[in-house]
Amino acid sequence: MGRIIECIPNFSEGRDKEKVEKIVDVFRKAEGVKLLDYSSDADHNRTVVTVVGNPEQLEAAIIDMAERVYELIDMSTHEGGHPRMGALDVVPFVPIDGVTMDECVEIANRVGKTIGEKFNIPVYLYEKAATAVHRENLATVRKGQYEGFFKKIKEDNWAPDYGPCEVNVKGGCVAVAARQPLVAFNVNLGTDRVEIADAIAKTVRHLGGGLRFVKAMGVKLEDRNIAQVSMNLVNYEKTAVYRAFEMVKMEANRYGVSVIGSEVIGLVPMAALINSAEYYLQIENFSMDQILEKRISE
């Protein structure tokens, strides 16, 4: 595949289809990048884009998209159910193939610097690109949201990494990251009692003393009348999918509840599932170079 990075920019427009298309069009027209997916949510008034490409051309396309976003979106009148801190809200870069995390950190820095200077937007680096421990977690960085940043930006700990130390009224602020691919993996329980899913989630997730790279919560699937442990695996290389799955199963046993299924939401790196196959099939000395499709695309 060559050198490939994924970027999942989120911008604060999910209702005006014409504006969304104008922004997404940047990726359709860009050389060396590929638009894999985008979905707008009207309640959230937000669009999530998934795009891949070689580092250089993807970086250029993200800047072009930012320019379009700051032209079209006005945060001073924005409403929506999802937390957000700017017109361009988050820009995480994810290494996929032939690229290191360090290179993604460099790209996050270059993109952050350019957005700060060119568009006069305060930029916060998070996850692997964070410049301090308290800035690693996106939820912490974004806390207070657009409206709160006019005050937060003046606090000792919250000066931006790039750009002015003044919120851009129209464009807000932006969070730029380098991070591992995220696997959205949910486990369905043979019960309708959401409090059981909740209790399991609390033991499995990092916050509750569980697995280092698991975020989890219990949710109710109303249409199927079952409870679900909904997880984000934020580093599938270190906290494998099968490990999270088996731990949910183990905890469910405590309540005499069975695991009736699971689901993978959206895109997943091949290695995240191949790794689970290796575990269950007890495959010794497997190399990803044995995957036919990987060899073909090299």
Next chain:
Amino acid sequence: MGRIIECIPNFSEGRDKEKVEKIVDVFRKAEGVKLLDYSSDADHNRTVVTVVGNPEQLEAAIIDMAERVYELIDMSTHEGGHPRMGALDVVPFVPIDGVTMDECVEIANRVGKTIGEKFNIPVYLYEKAATAVHRENLATVRKGQYEGFFKKIKEDNWAPDYGPCEVNVKGGCVAVAARQPLVAFNVNLGTDRVEIADAIAKTVRHLGGGLRFVKAMGVKLEDRNIAQVSMNLVNYEKTAVYRAFEMVKMEANRYGVSVIGSEVIGLVPMAALINSAEYYLQIENFSMDQILEKRISE
């Protein structure tokens, strides 16, 4: 990936490196095809090549390779430990992406016809391309080998599908097929008793009343002093890897023997392992389009 076919031609030269390179070079120089692997065995005096490409250009490259093979290899003086019926021994075409089995059957027919007419070689179609049930199995087709074909070709049931009804003394005959990808999957047992591996193999394989698309035998791994159930899964879509694995485990229980590991030999289609991950993780409604790398390479 576009339209992709794999071909695994085997030719009867594994000692003369210069000749092997001259033949393999055809694929290095061909447009639209990619040489994934080749390995020569001196004892077998045979080389196995793995090459992929789009149907049209791969087909052309195979004919070019055949021309080189018939120039360089003389079967009338060939010796080697592996069964063989010709200078170019077998040419199986395998659908990988965006190509149907029927199209591979058509290609096998066109290639067979061309080899028959252009190089004056008797051609036998086998597996999915076979023109009669008794010709499906390669071992049955090849029985008698090069030396035996001078007589076999005159038998009622063994007239070639293409080419002359007379063995080419220098080039021999050739077997051309369309078939599913083959997965070479071995399960290691916690015992050194090869007769247990053999007994398990007999129950798991099709021949012994076991799984439809499993070929299996017991072997001894001398260096590790353990027994192994060595399998070829000839249709992983219909007989899944996990099913063969679990069946070996179940039969091993009978002898109080544990499964200590497994191995995948050579290349394996991504779907063969993803499918096992889906089974063990109980993933509902998974689509291969959710695999990031698949989406990127499309």
